[in-house]
Amino acid sequence: MNSSPLAGDFLRSRPALHTTPLTGIEKLRTDGTDASGTEAPLFGRLESEGEVRAICYRPPRRRLNLTTVTPEEADALAARLADLGHSAAGVNSDDDTATAFAEAWQRHAGAVPVPDWRARLYRPGTLTPPEQRPEGRGRVLGAQDHEQLLRWCGEFVAAVGEAPTIEADDWAGSRFADKRFTFWETPDGTPVSMAGSTAMAGGMIRVDPVYTPAHLRGRGYAGAVTVEVSRVALAAGATDVVLFADPANPTSNALYQRIGYVPLAEFGGYKFTYDTAEAG
Structure with missing residues (x-):
């Protein structure tokens, strides 16, 4: 899965809500593979009628980061990643999306999701x-x-x-x-x-x-x-x-x-544990 100019346009369309992927993907462009050089970053995007509606990315050996999707879209993404043999140490996103993907990943990959991160996003008014x-x-x-x-x-x-x-x-x-x-x-x-x-x-x-x-x-x-x-x-x-x-x-x-900062959105994260394999 690869990033694209369309994905960049999508992220820049709502820069406040997309703060983590904007900075995270830029860092991945610089860092590349993990320290051992054995794993590359993972990128994906959801398109509809030629427009990007969501993106995901996973740094090497780290969590999946995902922009807002519906529960149905989260389930389809989890199924696709599992079919391709990808793994994840966890997921971070807005609260609803993180929960939807964590539940879907449990169904499709057998992971046990454990909530371990909550954050409130703020931006300044005056x-x-x-x-x-x-x-x-x-x-x-x-x-x-x-x-x-x-x-x-x-x-x-x-x-x-x-x-x-x-x-x-x-x-x-x-x-x-x-x-x-x-x-x-x-x-x-x-x-x-x-x-x-x-x-x-x-x-x-x-x-x-x-x-x-x-x-x-x-x-x-x-x-x-x-x-x-x-x-x-x-x-x-x-x-x-x-x-x-x-x-x-x-x-x-x-x-x-x-x-002068005002709340904008609630975010959450889950770590995944596996019975027989470690997340990558």
Whole structure:
């Protein structure tokens, strides 16, 4: 299965909702096969009357990512992938699509789906700096900040339960390596919070991750750095700026809404377990 210009046009037609495939496929264009060189990425598209209605892609040895489809379309995709001998470690999509595909994959591939990821997608209405804006400023990171960045990304991964952990030797292959990072610094130049952002794709920039060390939280730093990164993205010409938040975390959801972000959609993910084979 291959990507196509039509698929690109489809993704760019709704860049906010398609934030993950826009950035994920661009990364696949750069990364190619897995580290062992034995597995290529998987791409697929659903067409009707010459128009693309949905796309899916799977990085090597990773989860299937899927744009919105109906339960019937999810079932047809699962049957097709199973017939072709493809496998998947899981699926990520909007809530309804992820659930429909997980159930279909259980029927066609014998996998047991286990829900393990939920996210709420936000985009800004009117950006509003925190009412009590902390003193300081935003500063784009340079090469001299790499050690601090590595440490904070490692702390972020541990805090949200992501895997694998981030070490210096793993940085180049991590999901953070190709992002632009900004620190919020106090007036004396001490970094107190950070936010990353993706490169622009289809007019969309995603803010990810946002992290403040535990002992510095509750002082407005995360809101300030998120507003700064969002403002810079919009000034650079982004038509859509988005971010994901854990819906089970009332603190982060309240923060993003206070600074002008509004909920757009609910997303979910399942990991697949197999009795006799590992997912690829």
